[in-house]
Amino acid sequence: MRMTDELIEQNNNKREDLSEENLAVYEDFLVYVRTDLRIDEHASEEVLMDLLDHLLEGQQYGKSAAEVFGSNPKAYADELIENLPHEKKRSSALFAISQVAGMAGWFSLTYGVINLLISLFKPVETDVSLGHLLSLLIVITGIGFVGVVLFFKIIRSTLFKPKKKPLSGYVTAGLAGGGAFAVMMLAVILIPEFGPVISIEWWMYTIGGLLLLAASKIFSGFSRK
Amino acid sequence: MASRSQLLKGVLDACVMAVVEAEPVYGYELSQKLQQIGLPDISDGTIYPVLLRLQKNGFIKGEMRPSASGPNRKYYFLTDNGKEELEEISEEWRQIAAPVSELLKRGGIQ
Numbered sequence: 001m002r003m004t005d006e007l008i009e010q011n012n013n014k015r016e017d018l019s020e021e022n023l024a025v026y027e028d029f030l031v032y033v034r035t036d037l038r039i040d041e042h043a044s045e046e047v048l049m050d051l052l053d054h055l056l057e058g059q060q061y062g063k064s065a066a067e068v069f070g071s072n073p074k075a076y077a078d079e080l081i082e083n084l085p086h087e088k089k090r091s092s093a094l095f096a097i098s099q100v101a102g103m104a105g106w107f108s109l110t111y112g113v114i115n116l117l118i119s120l121f122k123p124v125e126t127d128v129s130l131g132h133l134l135s136l137l138i139v140i141t142g143i144g145f146v147g148v149v150l151f152f153k154i155i156r157s158t159l160f161k162p163k164k165k166p167l168s169g170y171v172t173a174g175l176a177g178g179g180a181f182a183v184m185m186l187a188v189i190l191i192p193e194f195g196p197v198i199s200i201e202w203w204m205y206t207i208g209g210l211l212l213l214a215a216s217k218i219f220s221g222f223s224r225k
Numbered sequence: 226m227a228s229r230s231q232l233l234k235g236v237l238d239a240c241v242m243a244v245v246e247a248e249p250v251y252g253y254e255l256s257q258k259l260q261q262i263g264l265p266d267i268s269d270g271t272i273y274p275v276l277l278r279l280q281k282n283g284f285i286k287g288e289m290r291p292s293a294s295g296p297n298r299k300y301y302f303l304t305d306n307g308k309e310e311l312e313e314i315s316e317e318w319r320q321i322a323a324p325v326s327e328l329l330k331r332g333g334i335q
Contacts, residue, residue, distance in 0.1 A: 047277060080274055
């Protein structure tokens with residue numbers, strides 16, 4: 001197992017020993033650091049582990065997370081992030097590609113399944129123009145990039161609030177996800193057909209989707225090496 | 226207050242390196258030692274940005290080791306560069322510490 005994965009697993013196990021109050025502060029801190037894509041993942045997991053060990057040891061002597069992170073945990077997290085080594089550009093690019101491939105994969109898979117269901121009742125139009133397909137790919141890539149950035153932004157905006165409203169975060173994220181999917185569906189309908197025409201059956205979309213999801217997994221693995 | 230914490234920030238790097246030089250320590254131990262020495266206003270978390278900065282500059286390095294209390298901990302060691310840096314800071318500190326203390330005693334100025 002990779003060193004970073006080991007650290008993440010250890011963190012998951014050790015975190016259970018935190019008191020409820022300390023866990024709430026620490027988990028906000030953890031999500032805030034992990035959703036910052038600029039920093040090196042291994043280095044950030046190391047410092048998260050250091051802080052968790054510190055909290056666990058302090059907890060035995062009645063210390064609270066507030067005593068460790070100070071009165072402004074967000075400012076403290078920013079100070080830590082500033083001192084962490086930056087993620088290599090190659091890793092960030094591979095991560096972004098993996099996210100976009102994942103999104104396109106799910107889209108293609110869903111589209112394939114929808115076509116299969118429709119084909120049970122009536123014949124499905126399988127002809128698609130290359131121009132249409134290419135435009136669609138560009139739209140999905142764009143939405144993918146914006147989506148990842150927006151999703152992380154929403155998550156980060158819900159952290160370090162005294163009175164949590166996790167539901168509103170989930171609702172916003174859900175709406176954003178649904179919205180993105182709706183835009184993609186609209187693109188399918190609205191982008192005109194142009195260029196050479198090819199025939200794509202439902203199973204080709206499904207296989208294509210699975211291949212894209214596999215590629216996403218592989219890219220995600222490379223981005224974390 | 227703000228200027229006082231800035232003053233402390235300036236010498237904290239050297240203090241951390243001095244503790245690590247005496248004996249490799251892990252984070253919690255380090256914060257306890259600094260508090261025991263009597264440095265005021267050091268909250269537990271203060272040391273981690275310092276540790277990261279010192280690592281980034283190559284003055285200290287971390288290594289996983291089993292701790293006295295059981296699980297593996299990241300212990301910090303001073304590197305050769307760190308030793309040189311600490312030597313330099315200590316020398317600079319020696320040059321300013323005595324005159325500044327004398328000056329701040331007040332009434333010392335004739």
